[in-house]
Amino acid sequence: MEIVLQNNLILIRTDFNTLNQAWVRSFLTKHAKNMLFLPKAVLVFQNQSYIDSRKNFLERLSSYYAKKHDLSEHFFKKSLLKLTDKPIKVELISMQDIQDVSVEVYARDKYTVDISLYYPNDWVMSFLKGQFGIYIKESTDSSITLDVSDSRSKTTLERVLNKRNVLHYEIEYSYDSDFLRRLYGGFSIFDCDEHEGGNIEKMMRFYNVLECPVGASLETLKKSYRKLVRVYHPDRIFHKSPNMLDHYTQKFQLLQEAYSALKIVS
Structure with missing residues (x-):
């Protein structure tokens, strides 16, 4: 384990x-609503409602770390607690x-x-x-029932279903062919042919790429597409690294693919 204390972050590698130890899991589970899951890492933001839990975790962490590295626990704890209000990033250094x-x-x-998991997984x-x-x-432990009766809840659903990576897990979502018809029955675009599970996933990803809600009108899609291609057109990138140019090129191509597919069914 390595702990790096920065001005705006506590980084735990x-x-x-270690991540599966009871006291670590308890802390992360309690703070799940204030946590951003990333590939190989989680980022825990501050929540005043759980400030005592956060302090207890940092005290336990300082004791654990000091013993492992033969440090002065008192000194290290004092340094760590000065950053109680800063985000905590837990990063995996050895990946399965x-x-x-x-x-x-x-x-x-x-x-x-x-939403149901085929096999229980606490982290997911x-x-x-x-x-x-x-x-x-x-x-x-392995299922969730959601109320998606308003547009905000549906937007949240669409956003979450476009996230796949949780630590060293990759989520594979599956849908039946009537998923979109049942969920968005009010939209005429889904009164056409049924979409198989893989195509449903692709369509939802396309809407996400265009930063539009599922079922958005053609006019909304067009407006968002035009705005985004102005931002990501490769010709607009000057004096940038090759990696940045590749990123913009790939994003531009994905925008074109998404718009071409969705304007047909809209």
């Missing part, structure tokens, strides 16, 4: 064994192989969505529960 986690997404109707469930928060009607 560790392995998965990426593991796929299968998740089924089922729309009962346009108001209710069930913590991620999902933290993301959906107030929209959760019921939950178990």
Whole structure:
């Protein structure tokens, strides 16, 4: 384990064994709503409601770290607690192989969505529960029932379903062919041919690329597309690194692909 104290961040580099210790998992689970899951890392933001929990975690962390590295626990704890109000980033330094986690997404109707894991996974469930928060009607160790009766909840659903990486897990969502029809039945674009699960996933990703809600009108898609291509057109990049140019080129091509596909069904 390595801890780096920065002005605006507490960076903890560790392995998965430490991450799975009860006191670490307890802290991260409690702060799931204030946590950003990243590939190989989690970022925990401050929440005043849990300030005591945060202090207790940092005290436990300082004791654990000081013993492992033969440091003065008192001195290190004092330094660590000065940053109580700063984000905490936990970064994995030794990665296991990426593991796929299968998740089924089922729309009962346009108001209710069930999300189920084929096999329980605490980290993925913590991620999902933290993301959906107030929209959760019921939950178990491996399933969540969501209230998606308003546009904001649907926007949250679309955003979350476009996120795949949680630590060393990669989420694979599956849908039945009537998913979009049941969930967005009010939109005429879904009164056409049914979409298979893979195509549903692709369409939802295309809407996300264009930064539009699923079912957006052609005019809305066109407006967003024109705005984004002005930003990401490769000709607008000057004196940038090759990596940045490649990023803009790929984004520009993806925008074109997304708009070409969605304007046909809109």
